Amino acid sequence: MAAPSQLVGHTLGHYCILDRIGAGGMGVVYRAYDTRLDRDVVVKVLPQGALLDHKARKRFRKEAIALAKLNHPNIATIYDFDTQDETDFLVMEYVAGTTLTEMLRAGALSEKQTCAIGEQAAKALDCAHVTGLVHRDFKPGNIMISPTGHVKLLDFGISVLLKSGPQLVETRTASAFHELAGTLPYMSPEQLLGEPVDGRCDIFAVGSVLYEVATGQLPFNARTLPGLIDEILHKPAVSPKTINHRLSPGLTTIILKCLEKDPDNRYQSAKEIAVDLRHVATDGVYLAPVRTEQPYVRRRRALSIFTVAMIAFFVLLSVFTVGRWRAHIIGRTAVSHITSLAVLPLENLSADPAQEYFTEGMTEELINALAKISSLRVISRTSVMQYKGVHKPLPQIARELGVDDIVAGSVANFSPTKRVRITVQLVDAATDRNVWSQSYERDLADVFALQDQVARNIAMQIRVQLTPQEKLRLENTGSVNSEAHEAYLKGRYHWSKGTAEQLRQAKTYFGQAVEIDPKYAPAYVGLADYYWATDELPPRVAYPKARQYVMKALALDNTLADAHTTLGAIQFYDDWDWSSAEQEFKRAIDLNPSHAEAHKMYSVFLSSLGRLDEAIAEIGTAQALDPRALSPSATAGWTFNYARQYDRAIEQCRKSLELDPQSVAAHDCLGDAYLGKGAYEQAIAECRVVAGGSSDDPLRLVGLGTAYALAGRRAEAEEVLAKLQAASKGHYVPPYLFSIIHAALGNKNQAFSWLEKAYDEHDAYLTRLKVDDAMDPLRSDPRFSELLHRMRL
Incomplete structure (x- = not known):
């Protein structure tokens, strides 16, 4: 067995030691991989000799189990205690985020942040205190803040475990060290004096932490250890409001009440702190009885210079031996190397089926927000919407979509109040484990900023690095007219249905959106797309309108990938301006790297220029982004036909038909592939499927006429030509x-x-x-x- 300090690459039980994180008086800390539950954990190897025999280990295990039962969302969990080859180790939760210590390096936080952090921490402490557990080392270094503001308390009860019980053999210095395990500036007077402590010593520490968070300074900050001890024992803290004049009276009073020298004069439970902080945060009102800020002078035995010096000595030891290993908690989530995810259709919690348009729209916009991140492949709307109402295991869905992670959640649109609440959770697709979740509530006008915030938080959870440009795109989102936005979402909802009638409905709603807010750029893109796609107007009428609307959209917001894609299509198909079209497609992909339609259109463009290898690669990207959609799959088949790779085209067409056995596009492409191979009878069979035995749609007859001609069936081919000629008199062919x-x-x-x-x-x-x-x-x-x-x- 390797020495405790050299375990990297070895295993302890079913934990594979990955790397050493830190060390201190309470052991060596490693990041490890739990091979049974497929997760990263923290393994803390106890000092050699800390537990001498089976009896000591039995006691330690019993107390560790008690701590492991401490189940609270704001407390980092102890998972396990075990022994291997005389090496004793604890296994703990690996927590994502940044310590409060790191956050405070930039200075004091806002009152809102102070209250939010304090409230969560107080709730966690209350959960422990009611079971008789005291933290004893509550300080910023043991408070982890997730990217979404979620608080986790670390190191709960570790010092207690290591000091309790007569079986633990320690030197006199180590014993004193454990008695002073808390870092000095946050220790209560009774801790410093070695008196019995209860949860109220943690409450004193809460006061010190809140003071520091609100002001950027410690309440007791003498330059020498004896001076610092003297301040904690005898001197009242200066009101934090004298340092930060913006602090409310309520928060000031809460902090000073926590910092009372006499435990009887402090809050008597952490729950009381949480309640008061919530009141201050929500309405600025402090409901608990307000005490005067008179310093409490408690009668204590006089401290000799020798006593103070001894306390200072042992505290100094703690500074150098405690705390270093806390860095094991500092780090991001255990999820790593995530390169792809899918946002499943969000659930409508509005209790109103008519709000489905809003829920689907929020799903699409969250996809679009995440798709701005170039190092992340995000599955497109068309593919994920196929899972709406489908109850499949998430790992199965992930396999079908080819992604690492799943984002699921719900949306509630409170129309009368113009508020929206979105709850999202990130799920590890391989294990079906909930990695992270968070709820948000905003004004509907701030919905774009909300979506971008969610995208940023998800990116942080999966360790995706954002470029400076991507950070800017996810931060510079302004407000939106809520009525215009709702009209736009209704338009997108109808647009997704694809029928001629639904497209007309979409156009109506897009028009309403721009009437409500003439500066709402996405709605102009919707109008442009309608006029570009419609077959109800001749191109000479429809295309200029499409150009007019897309240019208007880009004049208002040139960061819209949809607009650049549409403009690229116009320049490609209508202008034959190859250089400008390529610039627009590339710009769209730069703005939204997961824009499947932009990749598909760019592939078609590349094919037309004869750059077929590039086209095949580009359509492959589009398929990966929209694996359950027919359009990129069918386009891939045609790309192979253009490259004269007919066997690959046939294989691709069959995959398309698996997605939709009735697909006209897939049968048409398959017929063309058979023509390329000279398999005329098979081609005719496929083209007959396309024609459907009817001439109602003359465009569907072209493949059949071509197949008849190449097969030598001239009369039948000329008959098709005659039908097309007749149709052209009343319909554009x-x-x-x-x-x-x-x-x-x-x-x-x-x-x-x-x-x-x-x-x-x-x-x-x-x-x-x-x-x-x-x-x-x-x-x-x-x-x-x-x-x-x-x-x-």
Whole structure:
């Protein structure tokens, strides 16, 4: 067995020792991995000889079990005590966050923060005190604050465990050290004098900590140890309000009452402190009886210079031997190397089904906030919404989505008060363990700031490093008109349904949002997307409106990734401005690295330029971000077709059909892949599925007409052409589609005639000219190269 100070790489029980964190008079502390429960823990190896025999270990175990039963959300838990090869060790919770000591290096905190920290700590102390346990070492170094402000008390009862019982063999110095285990500035008079203590000694320490948090200074701060001891025993603390004039009378009184020399004159329970701090924090009113600030002079036996010097000596020992190992608690959550997560649909707690639009909207916006972080892959809305109302084990969902962690939670929209409450929890997908949770409540006007705060906190929990630009994006979120925002969320809700009627409803709500707040940029993006996607208006009418609205959105807020994606699409399909389009797609991805649609559109763009290796990589990213969505999956199939990788295309199309067996896009792509391989009968079968046995949608006939032509079934191909021609008299049919069938039939002149018409009309389908295998029969013709040159392809 290795020496206690050299255990890294060894195991104690089922704990694998990872690294040494610190050491002190009470042992050596390690970070370790619990191989049974798959979590990081703290292992504290006790000093050799601290427990001499089985009887001593039995007593220690009994007391450790008592401490382990101390179950409170604000107290770090003791998990286990064990012995291996005469090495005794405690196993404790590994806590995430920053110590209060570290926070105070920047100076005093606000009164609101002081009250919040004090209230949580007091509740934790009260939980322990009612069971007869006293902390004895309450100080900023033993108070951990999570990124969300959650408090955890550390080292509860450790000094008591190590000093109790006659079996413990100590030197005289070590014994005195354990009696003075608390750091001196926070120790109560009775602790310093070696008198019996109860929970009220912790209350004195609470006063010292609150004083320091509120003022940035200690209540007793003499430069010498004897002077410091004298101040704690005999001198009243200067009112904290004389140092920080902004302190309320209520908080001032609470602090001074905690710091009374006589325990009988302090609060008699930590619960009383918590109650009073809550009142001060919520309404500034202090309800407990107010005592005058007269110093309490208690009759004590006189302290000789020798006695004070001895106390100072042993305290000095404690300064150097205690506290160092507390650093084992300093650190982030045990979750590490998290690179992907999914935000599952938040639960609607509003008791109103009509609020589903708001709940879905909050889910999407939280996804978007997290997606701003480049080192994190966040699954897109389309994929996660498929799990709404689905009761599957979270590890299974995580496997299906290919993520490390799951974010779940709930939303309550209190419409009359215009307040929103969101509760989120971070779950380790592998173990189904709740890593972190927090509730937030804000005005609806501050909902964007709320979402960004949640994103920042999650990033801190999973150890994701934010770039300076990402920090800025997650901090510079302004307020929003709540009515405009609700109208926008209703628009997004209808937009997600995808039918023509739902898209019209979405347009109506987006219009309402900009009427309510003409400066609300996201709603203009919604309008732009409607006009870009609609087939109810001809492109020459719809596209200028889409451009107008997206430019308005970007003029108001140029950090909207959706807007840059839409503008990129317009510049790509309508302007054929390849350079500008690429800049917009890259800008969208820079702003929102997990924007699946931006990655998909950029892939289509790259394919059109013949940069097929890049396109395949980009569509792979889109699929990873939206693994349950059909659109990126189907696009991947077409990308393989353009690369003439037909076997991969067929495989991809079959995956798409697993997502949606009725998918027209997947069958169409599969038919094209079979055509590429010369499997004409299989291609015809797939194209018939697309056509659906009907000519109601002439666009769905193009693949079938092409398959008939290549299979030598000319009459049937010309029949399809006739149907398309007839349909074009009452409905816009892109000219490029006619050229495809003519090319397959060998009608080169007609094919080029339709291509010229497509060029004149800026037909969006013409952007695929360079890579479309349907154009292969025309590539040897000089007219084809000349057309590519005109398009700058």
